[in-house]
Amino acid sequence: MKVTVARSLEEALADPEAIFLAGGTDLMVGVNFGRERPEHVVSIRGLSELGDTSVGERVRIGGGVDYTRVLDALGEHSPALVQAARTIGSPQIRNAGTIGGNLGTCSPAGDTLPVLAALDAEVILRSPAGERRVPFSEFMLGPRKSARRPGELVEAVEWLDAGPSQAFLKAGTRNAMVIAVANLALVVDRARKAVRVALGSVGPTIIRALEAEDLARGLFEESGWERPLRPSQAAAARFGELAAGAARPIDDQRGSAIYRRHVVAVMARRALARTGEVA
Amino acid sequence: MSSLRLHVNGEEVEAEAWEGESLLYFLREGLGRFGSKNACEQGECGSCSVLLDGRLVCACLVLAAAAAGSEIVTIEGLAGDPITAAVQRAMVEAGGVQCGFCTPGFVVSLADLLRRNRNPDEYELREALSGNLCRCTGYLRIFEAARRAAAELRA
Numbered sequence: 001m002k003v004t005v006a007r008s009l010e011e012a013l014a015d016p017e018a019i020f021l022a023g024g025t026d027l028m029v030g031v032n033f034g035r036e037r038p039e040h041v042v043s044i045r046g047l048s049e050l051g052d053t054s055v056g057e058r059v060r061i062g063g064g065v066d067y068t069r070v071l072d073a074l075g076e077h078s079p080a081l082v083q084a085a086r087t088i089g090s091p092q093i094r095n096a097g098t099i100g101g102n103l104g105t106c107s108p109a110g111d112t113l114p115v116l117a118a119l120d121a122e123v124i125l126r127s128p129a130g131e132r133r134v135p136f137s138e139f140m141l142g143p144r145k146s147a148r149r150p151g152e153l154v155e156a157v158e159w160l161d162a163g164p165s166q167a168f169l170k171a172g173t174r175n176a177m178v179i180a181v182a183n184l185a186l187v188v189d190r191a192r193k194a195v196r197v198a199l200g201s202v203g204p205t206i207i208r209a210l211e212a213e214d215l216a217r218g219l220f221e222e223s224g225w226e227r228p229l230r231p232s233q234a235a236a237a238r239f240g241e242l243a244a245g246a247a248r249p250i251d252d253q254r255g256s257a258i259y260r261r262h263v264v265a266v267m268a269r270r271a272l273a274r275t276g277e278v279a
Numbered sequence: 280m281s282s283l284r285l286h287v288n289g290e291e292v293e294a295e296a297w298e299g300e301s302l303l304y305f306l307r308e309g310l311g312r313f314g315s316k317n318a319c320e321q322g323e324c325g326s327c328s329v330l331l332d333g334r335l336v337c338a339c340l341v342l343a344a345a346a347a348g349s350e351i352v353t354i355e356g357l358a359g360d361p362i363t364a365a366v367q368r369a370m371v372e373a374g375g376v377q378c379g380f381c382t383p384g385f386v387v388s389l390a391d392l393l394r395r396n397r398n399p400d401e402y403e404l405r406e407a408l409s410g411n412l413c414r415c416t417g418y419l420r421i422f423e424a425a426r427r428a429a430a431e432l433r434a
Contacts, residue, residue: 001298003344024340025322031299032320032339041299043345046332068334090410091388093322095334096341176409177323 001031002040009049009153011042013128016151018042022050022064023096025089026105050100050155057161063100063124063154070099078159080118080166080185084111087170090177100154103139106146109180109201113140115168117198117206118185119159123148126155140205162189165275169267171255181255182263184243186271188216190225190279197268202247202260209246212239212268229276239272240265285346287312288356302346303327303338306353314354314383318412325411326384328391329353335391337410354383363390366428375424377415385411389425397433399425 006012012020019038021027022045030036044050050064053073061070067085071094074082088094088111102110103123116123116136123139125132125148132152139147148154165188172178183200195216197209216239223229231239249260283296283305294309301320306312306329316326320339327338330352338353357363366389369375376382385408392399392407399407404425413421 003298003342005345005347021342021345024342024345028301028340028342029321031342032301037299041342041345043342045345089322090325091391091407092325092328092335092337092410096322096336176406 001037003043004040005043006047009047009126009155010128012044012047012153013126013151015040015042016127018151020044020104020153022098022101022104023066023093025093025097026101026107044153050098050153052156058158059161060156060158061099062156063103064098065100066096066098067094076164077161078115078119078166079164080115080168080187081112083168084115084170084183084185087111087168087175087178087180093177099157103146103154103157104148106140106144106148108143108204108206109183111168111170111180111183111200113206114183114185114198114200115166115187116157116159117208118166118187118196119162120194120196121157121159123154124156124158125149125152127152131155136206137208142204162187162194163191165190165278167271167274169271171263171267179254182247182249182260182267184264184267184271186216186268186275188220188275190220193217193220193225195220197243197271199243199247199264201254202249202264204248207246207248209243209268212242212246215239215242216272226279228279229272231272231276236269236272240269243268283309283343283347285343285351286349287351288353296343298344300343301339302329302331302341302343302351305343306338306351309343312353312355316380316383318380322410323412324381324384325388326381328384328387328411330387330391335388354387357387357390360390362393362428362432365431366390366393366424369424369428369431370421373420373424373427375416375421377413381411381413381415385413385421389428392425393429393432397429399429 018040052062170183180201244265249257322337
């Protein structure tokens with residue numbers, strides 16, 4: 001195992017075969033347990049080129065920004081991502097793990113991923129050949145599989161401000177240090193009249209619940225996009241059913257498929273109630 | 280193996296290290312600093328909590344070789360720090376120590392919290408200690424110690 005501590009983006013990208021190391025919350029576990037022995041590790045922690053944040057009509061978070069700094073940068077902006085970042089690990093983990101790491105690892109349980117899907121975010125990849133922009137909907141291909149090519153680095157992620165009607169929910173056995181049994185993000189972009197629901201940890205990739213989105217769009221259309229939405233019990237239940245129907249969960253050590261489907265329906269109803277109130 | 284130089288507790292230190300070694304392993308086996316405890320090696324238990332460039336992290340998740348150029352402070356390096364001293368006193372007085380294995384990690388985490396926030400509410404306290412596991416105390420006395428230390432530091 002060879003280790004390079006990159007001092008610039010150029011140095012970081014010099015070896016297309018190298019494995020990138022930022023916060024170490026995934027890779028170091030594998031190394032500690034002898035499961036991973038990468039030939040060449042390039043540490044990108046603290047690279048200033050990956051540390052930028054800008055928050056406004058268009059939001060940009062550098063790939064090297066850890067979750068504590070994501071929270072500091074966003075404040076009350078993009079609240080679903082704020083809620084997701086707050087559920088990740090512990091203070092120690094949030095000081096280490098980065099949003100670029102969440103994207104690079106691309107676990108179906110990655111907590112920021114359903115939010116980035118629901119925000120319709122764009123992943124910015126950097127290689128010596130230049131920059132490549134991939135919409136999140138085309139980024140994640142399977143468990144720990146993404147459109148990122150060898151030697152490409154997650155430079156940043158960007159999205160358009162979708163307003164305050166957003167929610168992220170996560171089911172697990174405690175509030176901290178939990179890999180999601182299931183998680184869900186709902187973004188109601190009232191200005192653009194768009195609704196996006198994304199499910200995590202209930203399939204091989206993050207899943208958009210398109211039928212649930214259609215139903216919710218109709219509800220907001222009917223009650224007025226600029227007004228609070230108080231869906232009927234029947235409508236909320238249907239929304240939950242459609243979201244659960246989109247899930248493709250499996251049984252594993254964290255939870256059963258039946259439980260996961262159930263919890264998706266509950267989270268979807270709650271997310272609709274919460275976003276509905278915020279106009 | 281190769282020689283690795285790091286900046287630990289204000290001094291330049293050097294020891295042989297395997298390239299894939301964690302900072303925790305380097306501290307304990309390379310330098311003989313046994314204050315940071317080795318338990319889960321996956322960032323779950325917080326018993327190896329240290330400050331890396333002033334930020335609380337798990338030393339087991341830091342690649343030692345990648346910490347070159349960073350400022351590392353361990354529980355040993357916090358000796359003499361008044362906030363840490365208040366936390367240590369409160370842990371003893373409140374009975375927050377039983378077997379003691381998790382204690383250095385809790386002390387580093389609590390000192391980190393109280394350095395930033397002298398008046399944490401219950402939620403902030405629980406949040407701040409959520410990355411540290413204790414199998415003995417049931418946490419109540421550790422939370423009591425945290426409240427005592429915070430009160431002492433505010434006085």
